[in-house]
Amino acid sequence: MTGKTLYDKIWDAHLAHEAEDGTCLLYIDRHLVHEVTSPQAFEGLRMAGRKVHAPDKTIAVPDHNVPTTEGRDDPKNMTEDSAIQVAALDKNAKDFGIHYYPVSDVRQGIVHIVGPEQGWTLPGMTVVCGDSHTATHGAFGALAHGIGTSEVEHVLATQTLIQKKSKNMKVEITGKLAPGVTAKDITLTVIGETGTAGGTGYVIEYCGEAIRDLSMEGRMTVCNMAIEGGARAGIIAPDEKTFEYCMGRPHAPKGAQWEAALAWWKTLYSDDDAHWDKVITIRGEDIAPVVTWGTSPEDVLPITAVVPAADSFEGGKVGAAQRSLDYMGLTAGTPLNEIEIDTVFIGSCTNGRIEDLRAAAEILKGKKVAVKRAMIVPGSGLVRAQAEEEGLADIFKEAGFEWRLAGCSMCLAMNPDQLAPGERCAATSNRNFEGRQGRGGRTHLMSPAMAAAAAITGRLTDVRDLM
Numbered sequence: 001m002t003g004k005t006l007y008d009k010i011w012d013a014h015l016a017h018e019a020e021d022g023t024c025l026l027y028i029d030r031h032l033v034h035e036v037t038s039p040q041a042f043e044g045l046r047m048a049g050r051k052v053h054a055p056d057k058t059i060a061v062p063d064h065n066v067p068t069t070e071g072r073d074d075p076k077n078m079t080e081d082s083a084i085q086v087a088a089l090d091k092n093a094k095d096f097g098i099h100y101y102p103v104s105d106v107r108q109g110i111v112h113i114v115g116p117e118q119g120w121t122l123p124g125m126t127v128v129c130g131d132s133h134t135a136t137h138g139a140f141g142a143l144a145h146g147i148g149t150s151e152v153e154h155v156l157a158t159q160t161l162i163q164k165k166s167k168n169m170k171v172e173i174t175g176k177l178a179p180g181v182t183a184k185d186i187t188l189t190v191i192g193e194t195g196t197a198g199g200t201g202y203v204i205e206y207c208g209e210a211i212r213d214l215s216m217e218g219r220m221t222v223c224n225m226a227i228e229g230g231a232r233a234g235i236i237a238p239d240e241k242t243f244e245y246c247m248g249r250p251h252a253p254k255g256a257q258w259e260a261a262l263a264w265w266k267t268l269y270s271d272d273d274a275h276w277d278k279v280i281t282i283r284g285e286d287i288a289p290v291v292t293w294g295t296s297p298e299d300v301l302p303i304t305a306v307v308p309a310a311d312s313f314e315g316g317k318v319g320a321a322q323r324s325l326d327y328m329g330l331t332a333g334t335p336l337n338e339i340e341i342d343t344v345f346i347g348s349c350t351n352g353r354i355e356d357l358r359a360a361a362e363i364l365k366g367k368k369v370a371v372k373r374a375m376i377v378p379g380s381g382l383v384r385a386q387a388e389e390e391g392l393a394d395i396f397k398e399a400g401f402e403w404r405l406a407g408c409s410m411c412l413a414m415n416p417d418q419l420a421p422g423e424r425c426a427a428t429s430n431r432n433f434e435g436r437q438g439r440g441g442r443t444h445l446m447s448p449a450m451a452a453a454a455a456i457t458g459r460l461t462d463v464r465d466l467m
């Protein structure tokens with residue numbers, strides 16, 4: 001018998017039933033809920049006269065629609081659609097008795113930042129949310145992925161999910177990262193290499209020395225974008241850093257329960273003789289600070305490169321590249337570090353954690369922004385409070401950044417923080433699709449340090465030039 005991967009182990013531990021055609025019923029440990037994908041699911045329960053099966057394992061927080069400026073609890077400061085969604089979550093959380101962090105609560109924030117912060121996300125768990133970036137929680141050695149609204153209803157009603165097992169893929173990042181290279185550069189480089197469909201049908205386990213060396217924050221950044229590479233989920237084996245991060249969190253186990261949990265968590269790694277359906281290896285030393293130039297997360301290049309020509313691609317990609325270049329208003333051959341930007345957005349569930357803010361502050365200290373608009377949006381109220389305590393907020397404000405309240409903000413155009421048509425943005429989020437940050441807006445994805453560097457020079461910039 002061959003050994004098991006980490007994914008196999010978590011899967012087996014949660015398998016409630018397997019039908020003959022391979023369709024399985026998985027037990028779900030944590031169900032995270034936000035205001036966009038849950039209203040119809042709760043309505044379904046109401047109509048069927050059902051309760052939430054495990055309200056204690058169900059955690060809700062509004063994040064996508066909420067404004068990030070003061071006075072945001074006033075519905076007048078939201079569009080009608082946004083106000084309806086947030087009000088529905090308020091009511092559903094109350095009616096169904098689930099854990100809830102409303103905008104008035106300092107613990108409110110982006111659902112994928114709040115879950116780990118509060119100790120809801122723990123190693124070996126199954127974690128789902130009606131949101132594709134649920135992959136973030138895989139950083140803890142949890143099997144975590146997005147689900148659709150009908151599945152949200154299914155999980156609310158039964159605490160189980162119907163699934164088919166994915167294949168196992170290993171992405172190994174060997175060696176050390178060079179100075180100026182971060183978790184974001186790792187995850188973008190992987191997608192640049194494998195493409196947005198490279199992970200389709202797989203759960204990716206990220207491993208290797210460069211992954212081990214990352215903090216928990218960095219590991220969350222890597223797993224966050226597994227979905228952009230097409231994977232069902234991304235996962236990283238838990239280790240001492242993971243355990244240390246979890247210990248003492250409000251909803252982490254305590255005392256004897258902690259010891260028992262730890263004993264099981266220590267078995268959560270892929271066996272040496274486990275079977276991998278696909279393996280990718282990248283040398284950490286070969287990874288450069290990168291930016292995206294197009295409208296797909298796979299359109300990644302080192303900052304030292306030039307805008308590619310559409311005909312340097314093959315087959316159907318030629319047309320797609322041309323369309324990207326037209327939308328982005330870019331000309332082939334332009335050095336990436338000469339592209340001028342209007343706006344900088346630092347935040348999102350990819351890069352809205354304290355370490356991301358520290359990395360940006362290190363570059364911004366004592367400098368002034370050279371762009372029209374620059375904003376930093378902490379991923380949660382607690383990240384915001386911590387950044388204020390550490391003096392980071394002062395550095396940002398002195399540099400000319402707006403210092404906002406927690407939410408998804410300019411990561412996607414569902415709230416007042418949006419790009420105007422043609423506006424070009426250096427962003428630390430995870431999607432650069434057409435219109436993602438506002439109709440006609442142009443997004444370049446990068447790390448927080450790179451976004452901070454761009455803010456200072458007013459163009460895409462190699463952060464290593466400022467170090």
Ligand SMILES: CC(C)[C@H](C(=O)O)[C@@H](O)C(=O)O
Pocket residue numbers: 036037064130131132133146412
């Ligand atoms: C609104 C939500 C369903 C969506 C997702 O699933 O990812 C959003 O969070 C995003 O990042 O595009």
Ligand code: SF4
Pocket residue numbers: 063064110112131133348349350407408411412429430
């Ligand atoms: S921050 Fe962006 S990617 Fe993350 S959940 Fe919000 S909208 Fe989705």
